[in-house]
Amino acid sequence: MTTHRILPPAGPARVLASAQLVNSLGDGAYYVTSALYFTSVVGLAPERVGLGLTLAWAVGSGLGVPLGRLADRRGPRGAAVLFALATSGAVASFLVIRSFWPFLLAVCVYATAQSGLAAARQALLAGLVEPGGRTAVLAHLQSTLNAGLAVGAGIGGLALYSGTRSGYLAVFALDAVSFLVCALVLARLPGVQPVVVERGSALAVLGDRPYALITLLNAVLLLRMPLLSLGIPLWVGERTEAPEWVVSALFVLNTVAVAAFQVRTARGVTSLGTAVGAVRRSGWTLLASCAVFALSAAGVPVWAAVVVLVAGAVVQVAGEMLHSAGSWQIGFGLAPDGRIGEYQGFYGTGVTVARTAGPLLLTALLVTWGVPGWLVLGGLFVGASYAMGPAVRWAGRSRPGNAGSGLRRGPRPRTPYDPAEPGSGARVNGAG
Known part of the structure; x- marks a missing residue:
């Protein structure tokens, strides 16, 4: 690489x-x-x-x-x-x-x-x-x-x-x-020039209900994070015949795949409209990964369980990269100019919510419920991904002339960092 x-x-x-x-x-x-x-x-x-x-x-x-x-x-x-x-x-x-x-x-x-x-x-x-x-x-x-x-x-x-x-x-x-x-x-x-904030507007993000809803929906999709670090290890140990070393192999597969393909995956996400589409596709992809992971407990031989887990991890990381690309565009695109740090600080709480609530929820769904729990988790991913579209449109309407226009698909903006710009240097990464 x-x-x-x-x-x-x-x-x-x-x-x-x-x-x-x-x-x-x-x-x-x-x-x-x-x-x-x-x-x-x-x-x-x-x-x-x-x-x-x-x-x-x-x-x-x-x-x-x-x-x-x-x-x-x-x-x-x-x-x-x-x-x-x-x-x-x-x-x-x-x-x-x-x-x-x-x-x-x-x-x-x-x-x-x-x-x-x-x-x-x-x-x-x-x-x-x-x-x-x-x-x-x-x-x-x-x-x-x-x-x-x-x-x-x-x-x-x-x-x-x-x-x-x-x-x-x-x-x-x-x-x-x-x-x-x-x-x-x-x-x-x-x-970067500091921003002069008008008096009386402290922590405006806390009163921005559309952005708060988007942050909550993003937190649901971020349950994919403790899924890799906690849910799958518990599933492998409690419900499958696969050896425990496969957990480490799945972690390596995930990190290498993201390092190699995240840039390629994000190429087409350039507006709020394309971001919502990427998040929606991520929901279905994560549901598919949940279904594949569930098959690893179907009483198959050890080698077959390992193959199924690897296949599930491949599908899961594809969904992860789609969600990441869409989530970044949404989080930035709906943050008002001059308040990026404040809004991104709030948006980032979704990671903490997922990591805090995730262990209890994933343990109940996967270890206690087993296969039905995987399907419920996949349903949560799909539901949150489809709710993101109306939430982004709601937020866009509250930002006339700014983010709302980004919901309509149009010509891609060209910038020095656009990965599709000839001569930008990004094409040598193999993303095109």
């Missing part, structure tokens, strides 16, 4: 992708080792680790909107650098934490800084990339993220294999340094 398959054309978008790649390397290693580090090395009870992480992400999610507003008003580049540095400091503090309360404080800082960094990055991208090119750039960023996570997970696997305290500490040091380097890379970007 060449650099151009992952990174966007030279310019601010490539700098953003480089920053994403650097910190995703550290995060990939952190994600696969952190739980065992806190339980096996630090000595915290698993229940306390789970409680601490749940509380931390609840706090971080709640602060996402005001932190996004801060990025809008103070300038997203400076805010992104600040939040990256705060994340680095939080991860570095894990090296010396030995009890629950310092752990809780550190993970709250970590989750809050991560939420702020995500919102500031989106505001920064909106200030540096023309609207018609944002989904294409986000597709590159997602590919970069997955490539970095895959490599980082391999590094973390070495630490797990060693099973030593020094191995775990090296992973945390790597993650802390990765966010420090990320801050330095982000500082190279051009500045």
Whole structure:
């Protein structure tokens, strides 16, 4: 896979992708080792680790909107650098934490800084990339993220294999340094003018009912995230004859597929109309993946169960990429100019809702109900995907002359980051 398959054309978008790649390397290693580090090395009870992480992400999610507003008003580049540095400091503090309360404080800082960094990055991208090119750039960023996570997970696997305290500490040091380097890379970007917000309009997103509905529907579709990390592992262990190592293989398949094909999948999503269509297709695709996964418990031999699970994962990642492309366009397209950070901070709470409610819901549906649970889950995906169209039209009507016009299919806008623009450099990624 060449650099151009992952990174966007030279310019601010490539700098953003480089920053994403650097910190995703550290995060990939952190994600696969952190739980065992806190339980096996630090000595915290698993229940306390789970409680601490749940509380931390609840706090971080709640602060996402005001932190996004801060990025809008103070300038997203400076805010992104600040939040990256705060994340680095939080991860570095894990090296010396030995009890629950310092752990809780550190993970709250970590989750809050991560939420702020995500919102500031989106505001920064909106200030540096023309609207018609944002989904294409986000597709590159997602590919970069997955490539970095895959490599980082391999590094973390070495630490797990060693099973030593020094191995775990090296992973945390790597993650802390990765966010420090990320801050330095982000500082190279051009500045984006802060927004002067009119008095009395604080946190307007909280009163934007159409956008709130869209965020909720997106959260339902984001249940695909805990499906991969929790639902399928539980299903494999409890309901199928497949070996447990297949879970790791499915994770690798997912990250590699997104890194290779997300840019291609996002090429045709250039307006709210095409975004709604992509989300609708994602609902049916995710339903199909649920049906395939359910077949793995049909009393088939081990090899057949593995083949069915792999087939389900292939269909699932296709639905995931369609949803991602449509979701990005909708989230950006309906955010008012000057409030990108605030609105993206709110839109990002859908991830936290899915990760918080997902474990309980998926356990009940898949482990308790079995095959009918898979069909119910697929029905939720289809229902949310079809409800997205009316919700986007409602939101468009409340934004006359702005987002509403994007619901009509028309000529594609040309921008320096349009993947269909001849000579843009995006065609060398094999997406056309």
